[in-house]
Amino acid sequence: MGLFIALSVGAALITPFGLDGLLLPIDLATMSTLGLINEWQSPNFQQFQPLEVWIMAFFLAALSGGWRLPPTRVLMLLLLLHLALRHGRYAELLGWSDRC
Secondary structure, X not given: OHHHHHXXXXXXXXXXXXXXXXXXXXXXXXXXXXXXXXXXOOOOOOOXXXXXXXXXXXXXXXXXXXXXXXXXXXXXXXXXXXXXXXXXHHHHHHOOOOOO
């Protein structure tokens, strides 16, 4: 394991950027203006987002076709997905808690 890590760090250092390539994630994480970059912000599900429709269509197709859940459970999961995307406090009900 230690050999793999040493070789990985060595391979990362032989790029044209050298040590700056390894320090870039740390520099980005400590930027005070990181919240101003619109491309890196998470989608705001307080307004209509097409991503929510795609996620719900995927779950509807997968759960009603491939996994064979009863329709009431599929609807319940889709409702919880919508609530989790709309309000961060319902994320635990759907099963992921790192979103809050």
